[in-house]
Amino acid sequence: MRHMLRMTLVLLPHQPMQETVIPAAGAPYSTFLYVLIPLLPFLGFLINGLLNRKLSATVAGLISSAAVLGSFAISVFLFLNFQYQYTVPLFDWISVGTMQIPFSYQIDQLSLIMLLLVTGVGFLIHVYSMGYMAHDENVGKFFSFLNLFVFSMLVLVLGSNFLILFIGWEGVGLCSYLLIGFWNKNTAYNNAAKKAFIINRVGDLGFLLGIFLIYLTFESVQFAEVFQKASLGQFGSYGPEVVTVITLLLFVGATGKSAQLPLYTWLPDAMAGPTPVSALIHAATMVTAGIYMILRANVLFTLAPDTLEVIAIIGAATALFAATIGLAQNDIKKVLAYSTVSQLGYMFLALGVMGYSTSLFHVLTHAFFKALMFLGAGSVIHAMSNEQDMRRMGGLRKALPITFITFLVGCLAISGIPPFAGFFSKDEILLHTFQHSKLLYGVGLVTAFLTAFYMFRLLFLTFFGEFRGTEQQRQHLHESPASMTLPLIVLAILAAVGGFMNAPFFLGEENAYLSNYLAPLFTYSQKINPAAFDLAVDHGTELMLIGLSVGAGVLGILFAYVLYMSRGVRPAEEGAPRGFLDNLVYHKYYIDELYNALLVRPIMWLSRGLYRFVENGIIDPIVNGFGRVTLGGGQLVRAVQTGSVEVYLLLMVVAIVLVMALNFGKF
Amino acid sequence: MDQNIPQVIQTVPLQYYVFFATALFSIGVLGVLTRRNAIIIFMSVELMLNAVNVLLVAFSAFRSDPNGQVFVFFIMAVAAAEVAVGLAIIVMIYRNIQSTDVNLLSRLKF
Numbered sequence: 138m139r140h141m142l143r144m145t146l147v148l149l150p151h152q153p154m155q156e157t158v159i160p161a162a163g164a165p166y167s168t169f170l171y172v173l174i175p176l177l178p179f180l181g182f183l184i185n186g187l188l189n190r191k192l193s194a195t196v197a198g199l200i201s202s203a204a205v206l207g208s209f210a211i212s213v214f215l216f217l218n219f220q221y222q223y224t225v226p227l228f229d230w231i232s233v234g235t236m237q238i239p240f241s242y243q244i245d246q247l248s249l250i251m252l253l254l255v256t257g258v259g260f261l262i263h264v265y266s267m268g269y270m271a272h273d274e275n276v277g278k279f280f281s282f283l284n285l286f287v288f289s290m291l292v293l294v295l296g297s298n299f300l301i302l303f304i305g306w307e308g309v310g311l312c313s314y315l316l317i318g319f320w321n322k323n324t325a326y327n328n329a330a331k332k333a334f335i336i337n338r339v340g341d342l343g344f345l346l347g348i349f350l351i352y353l354t355f356e357s358v359q360f361a362e363v364f365q366k367a368s369l370g371q372f373g374s375y376g377p378e379v380v381t382v383i384t385l386l387l388f389v390g391a392t393g394k395s396a397q398l399p400l401y402t403w404l405p406d407a408m409a410g411p412t413p414v415s416a417l418i419h420a421a422t423m424v425t426a427g428i429y430m431i432l433r434a435n436v437l438f439t440l441a442p443d444t445l446e447v448i449a450i451i452g453a454a455t456a457l458f459a460a461t462i463g464l465a466q467n468d469i470k471k472v473l474a475y476s477t478v479s480q481l482g483y484m485f486l487a488l489g490v491m492g493y494s495t496s497l498f499h500v501l502t503h504a505f506f507k508a509l510m511f512l513g514a515g516s517v518i519h520a521m522s523n524e525q526d527m528r529r530m531g532g533l534r535k536a537l538p539i540t541f542i543t544f545l546v547g548c549l550a551i552s553g554i555p556p557f558a559g560f561f562s563k564d565e566i567l568l569h570t571f572q573h574s575k576l577l578y579g580v581g582l583v584t585a586f587l588t589a590f591y592m593f594r595l596l597f598l599t600f601f602g603e604f605r606g607t608e609q610q611r612q613h614l615h616e617s618p619a620s621m622t623l624p625l626i627v628l629a630i631l632a633a634v635g636g637f638m639n640a641p642f643f644l645g646e647e648n649a650y651l652s653n654y655l656a657p658l659f660t661y662s663q664k665i666n667p668a669a670f671d672l673a674v675d676h677g678t679e680l681m682l683i684g685l686s687v688g689a690g691v692l693g694i695l696f697a698y699v700l701y702m703s704r705g706v707r708p709a710e711e712g713a714p715r716g717f718l719d720n721l722v723y724h725k726y727y728i729d730e731l732y733n734a735l736l737v738r739p740i741m742w743l744s745r746g747l748y749r750f751v752e753n754g755i756i757d758p759i760v761n762g763f764g765r766v767t768l769g770g771g772q773l774v775r776a777v778q779t780g781s782v783e784v785y786l787l788l789m790v791v792a793i794v795l796v797m798a799l800n801f802g803k804f
Numbered sequence: 805m806d807q808n809i810p811q812v813i814q815t816v817p818l819q820y821y822v823f824f825a826t827a828l829f830s831i832g833v834l835g836v837l838t839r840r841n842a843i844i845i846f847m848s849v850e851l852m853l854n855a856v857n858v859l860l861v862a863f864s865a866f867r868s869d870p871n872g873q874v875f876v877f878f879i880m881a882v883a884a885a886e887v888a889v890g891l892a893i894i895v896m897i898y899r900n901i902q903s904t905d906v907n908l909l910s911r912l913k914f
Contacts, residue, residue, distance in 0.1 A: 780910035786836055786845075 164225040164244070165218070171225045171242050174211050174252065175291040177204040178284040185281035194276040198267035201280040205263050205287055209256035216249045222657065224297045224361070231300075235356070243297035243360060246655050247497070251294040251429055254501060258421045258508050259287045261624035265512050266413040268620035269519060279319060279411065286312035290422055294429065299348045299358040302430065306344065306394065309423045310337045316418060317410040329406040336403040340393015344430075347386030354379050364436040368661040377440070384437050384444040391427030397485055398455045401478050402729055408470040412515030415470060420477045420511050421504040428484045428500055432658070435493050439662040439669075449489025449573065453580040456482030458726075460587035464594070465722040467708050468525050469514045472595050476551065477507055479584060483566055486581060491669040492569035493662070494655040498639045499566060501651075502558035505635050506550035509628035513544035516617045516625065517599060522610055527598040528708055529610070534600040536614040539622045541600045543629035548596050550632040552589035552690040560687070561636030567686050568641075568679060582689050589693025597701040598708070605707075641679065813865040821862035828855035842894050842904040846887075853883055 164171065181204030185197050192200070222245035230240035242248075263283060270276050289312055293305025318330030348358060354373045355363045366372075372379050391397070396404035407419045418424070431438055431448070438445055456479045463475035480503050487496035518525055520537055534541040550557035553564065563585060571578040604611055616622065639651035663670045700706050709715060715723060724730075777788075828851055835848030857876045864872025898904050 782906040782909055783837070783840070790833060790837060 164223050165220070166215075168225055168227065170211060170215075171244070171295075172227065174208045174256075175288050175295065177207040178287040178291065180204060181284035182281045182288060185277045185284065189275075189277040189281070192277055194271055194273075195267070197277045197280045198263070198270075201284045202260060202263040202267065204284055205256055205260045208287070208291065209253070209260050212249065212252040212256050215244065216253055219244075219246075219249060222246070236352075238298060238300055238358060240301065241297045242295040244295075245658065247429070247432055247658050248294050250497065250501070250651075250655075252291065254504055255287060255290045255294060255422050258504050258628075259290075259417060261627055262413050262417040262421075262508065262512070265416075265515070265621050265624040266411075268618045269413055269515055270411060271618075273411075275319075279316075282312055282315050282319070283414070283417070286316070286418060286423070290426075293426060297360055299351060299360070299363075302433070303344065303348060306390075306426060306430075307341065309418070309426060310334065310341070310394070313337075313407065313418050313423055316414040317407045319410055319414070323409070326409040329403075329409040333403040333407050336400050337393045340390045340400055343386045343388075343393070344390025347383050347390060350379065350383045350386060354383065360433065364434075364661055367436050367440060368665060380437055381441040381443050384434070384441040385447065387430065387434060387437070388444060388448055391431055391485075392451065393427075394430075395424050395427030395481050395485070396455075396478050397427075397451055397481065398458060401455060401459065402732060404478055405471055405474040405725075408468070408474050412470065412511060412518060415474070416508045416511030416515070419474070420507040424477065424481055425484070425500045425504070428481070428488065428496055431488050432493055432497060435659055436661040436665070438488070439491065439665045442666075445489050445491060447489075448485050449570075449577055452482045452485030452487075452489050453570075453577045453584075454482070455479065456486060456584040457580050457587070458482075460584045460591065461722055462725050463591040464587060465708075465719065466591075467527050469517065469527050469530075469595060469599065470511070470525055472527075472591060473507070473510055473514055476510075476588065476592065477503075479588060480507065480551070483563065483581070483584070486570060486577065487566040490569045490573035490577070491662075491666070492566060493659055494639075494652040495562065495565040495569055497655065498651050499562035501638070502550065502562040502632070502635050505628055506547045506557075506559055506632040509543060509625060509632050510547040510551070512621070512625055512628065513540050513547060516540040516621055519617055519621070520614050521606060522613050524606060524610060527595065528710065529606045530599045530604075531602040531606075532600070532604040533614070537600075537616050539616060539625060543622075543625040544596065544600070546629040546633050548592045551592050552694060553585055553686055554690055554694075555683075555687060556633075556636065558632050558635035560690075561639060561641060564641060564683055564686055565639070568674065568682055571678075571682055572674065582685060585686050586689040586693045589690040590697050593694045593697035594701055597697060601702060602705065641683070810865040810868065813862060818862060818866050821858060825855045825859040825862075828852075828858065840905050840907055842897065842906050845906065846890055846894065850883065850887070853879065 178201070181201040184200055185192065222243075225242040225244060227240045227242065229237070231238040263280070266279065266283065270279050273279060286309060289305050289308025291305070293302055293309060296302045296305060314330050314334040317333050318327045320326050351363055352358050354375050355366045355371070356373060357363055357366075367380065370377065393400045404419060404424065408415050410419070438448075459475045459478035459482060463472050463479065466472045466475060480499070484496045484499050484503070487493075487499060516537060517530065517533060517540060520533070520540075521530060524530070546557065550559035553560045555561075567578060567581050567585070570581050637648075640648035659670065709719075721727070832848045832850075832852035832855060835851065836845050839845055839848065857879055860872040860876050860879075864870065864876075894904055897909065901908055
């Protein structure tokens, strides 16, 4: 594959490039319309933030929901009237010497799909939050943060260069931090927020270095320019290897934001935030930013097959690794968190095997069913009076019928049971992987089995069997209000039928709406590596693969059924004796402890050493020295200030005479 | 009396005005330095101001330049305002410490 790539690279400059991907046409609507998309949530943030305690909970929720709904409406309008790709210039942002970075929006298939996803799912979760957060004392603060998040995410998605993307990238990171630590009276939650923020910084460093290198290589950070130059093989003063370095650095950024090995540990801890936050930020939208970024830069990644190999391996490893941890978790949100990490692994696996549109397809279906399941879990937690341990639940399907049915749809979707959404996207990923590498396909298949198992373990433990909570909790059990169940129902419908937006190949090439719609994004990539886009697979193989993956899902469900329904196995309590493997998985392979010992503690030692020897030994004496010199000088001079007017007058006269004498003494 | 004022002034040599003004100014300085009564110090300050005024008028007349005399008017106006403020301060000092001795005012120190 690499050999062929070299050949195409040589050939490319000679090929006519008339059919450019971005036609030189302006925006068809007024700039104001585009500005309004991120501006509305920002206004919501300002109103709710400034009038924090003045607005009632309902009004705050309505304002921010309306803001996101407005953005959603504009996005739908743009989506329906989309004709061609264009950029919307807003203003010249950075203009230093030869460096020109405009602030402009990019409107194309990718940004439109992401706009719809962020505002659509975002709106549903805002509505849900009105019910879920109704009893919280800081509702205004919550909604203002949520709106700020939507604003940052929209900036991230709309930006037409890497720098604007980076602004949004950091903005969503900040909001993630603020919302994980939303209940800031709990130290553990604050630590989780700090952990998320710091681990993301590690990834961001890679991303930032990648952007610097892009600028050095292509002398621009504007998407259109960079990708055109890259596809023509113009790497400035560097050789083609620079693309591999750039893409690896960008991928480091993506592993941080999208919680891949080895930087995934923050995401499970991020569940400290309110559940709607987990659904919106840590499942549906923000964590997919890394995938969005790689899709955006797909030309660069196609030029670097080595990086793609790394991405595929890390994706598959993360998918399997997180799935195994998910098997033994007892916190309902932790299971979903590890499941998210695992599904993100799938998306990266798809990227790594160049199933670009497939990856976005999974982003969309995953957003539907994972948001659905998180909101369902929120509904359960709400009903259980903030209990999150599945060992204290059970038999909830009678008390929470709507939550149960919608949750069941989500579980079926993530387990890849046809015709639910997850089946189509997961199947497409596995198909692409199968063509690329049989080993990675095997990993994906095992993960599919594990996913089905732990999701139905969760379902059976929560909704079936006898109730295991306290009597007080049993009294309190109730179905959630309409503002919470309505988003659940909408998401359940999407999770059920969303898969048909990209029907599999055996149903006909023309029914793959999403792939066809997205195809123009990958024109350059297709030119560079046409073979990867040519999915020559006969229907027999495809049907066999579908059979295998559905079989894996069904097998997982059956296993869970036998274990938790027929045999009635219950997860062991805290401190119960465990086997070696069980113990290892239950403690998440001791990764957190390993990071603590390898990184956190040495850094703390270093900091303490620096504090003791550099801060206390060098910097403090210097600063204090300045203070002491000033103080001593003052002590000396203050002797003159006797308070006697006569002395002052005498000194004044003497001084004036001296000034005169020195000035005019020449006469 | 049909001579105008500058001509009258010019009947005395310029040096005499300088000597006179210097003497007046020195008396003022000495008064400020040696006396302890705030009112006398104040008067001495006025003496110094007027020494300067005399000098300005004399030079103005000898150089046929009216600017100097105009300047003197301003100094006199400002001095009048300054006297009003200064005397008010002295009255307040007297009300507080029943004296106008400046040596008693030694609390203004670090």
